[in-house]
Every structure is written in structure tokens, then in C-alpha cells.
Amino acid sequence: MNDPRTAPARPSQDALAERLTEVFDLVGPLYRRVHRKVEQAAPVEGLSVGVRAVLDLLRARGPMTVPQMGRAQALSRQFVQRMVNDAARQGLVESVPNPAHRRSSLIRLTGPGRDAIGAVRAREHELLRRVDADLTMADVDACLRVLGAMHALFDDVEVD
DSSP, X not given: OOOTTTSOOOOOHHHHHHHXXXXXXXXXXXXXXXXXXXXXXXXXXXXXXXXXXXXXXXXXXXXXXXXXXXXXXXXXXXXXXXXXXXXXXXXXXXXXOOXXXXXXXXXXXXXXXXXXXXXXXXXXXXXXXXOOSXXXXXXXXXXXXXXXXXXXXXXXXXXX
């Protein structure tokens, strides 16, 4: 039971909007720094940021079409197709028939693709273990809830 005397006061919509602006102010630069860090590791791992994103999406969700990947990552279908082509040239993904749609093949990871994204994620996991803060799982859960709500606000934005 929530005791109204101890529950935090709900902020006004204006106060909440102002604080959420601070989230955007952090997320943009964070995204760009992570992007640069992945690019710096690309010569070692041989994966661009875009190919890494495709591999990780396929790792998490299994075989998908290019349009499905584009929608899932809010990226244009053309960009995703270029990344899939790059990954295919490296032998990391392959096209397989799609029983649900004759003209739109499914893209799936190959063994080397699974190994590559596994190695990248292991390196990233090791890096993230060094986050220097007294964070709790509740903190991370709250962060995910906030970012999820902000993401949902922009779900209707077309990317293609």
C-alpha cells in the first residue's frame, strides 16, 4: 500500500517536461559517444556501427526482413539494406526464403555472425561493468521505464 504521506508528489506536466528535456540533453551526446567508441573498435572487430546494430537485432529477435529491421531500429529501409549487404559480404548474415512473403527474404545470422556479435557484446559488457556509480537495478529499471515512455511518444514518426 502506498501511504500518501510518504509517496513522492507527482510533478506538474511542465516540470516533468523540463526534466525530460534533461534526459534528451544526456541521451544525444551519450549516443554519439557510444557511436564513436564502436567506430574506434571497428578496425579490431571489423564491424561498423550499422552492421553491429543489424547483428545485435538479429541476435535478439531472430531472422527478420529488412523492412522489419528498419522499423525496429527507426532506420530507413535503404540504410538497413546497405548494412545487411555489408554484413553478407563479410559472411555474417544470409538471406533465406520467407514463408510469409515471397519477395521479402528473411535475414539471419550465420555462425560467424553469431560469434562476431557475441565477441562485441562481451567486450561491451566488460566495459559497462566499469560504470562508476552506486546504481541499483531499481535505478536501471526506472531509466528503462522513462526511456520506454519517451520512445512510445515518438512511435508514430516515420523513418523511411
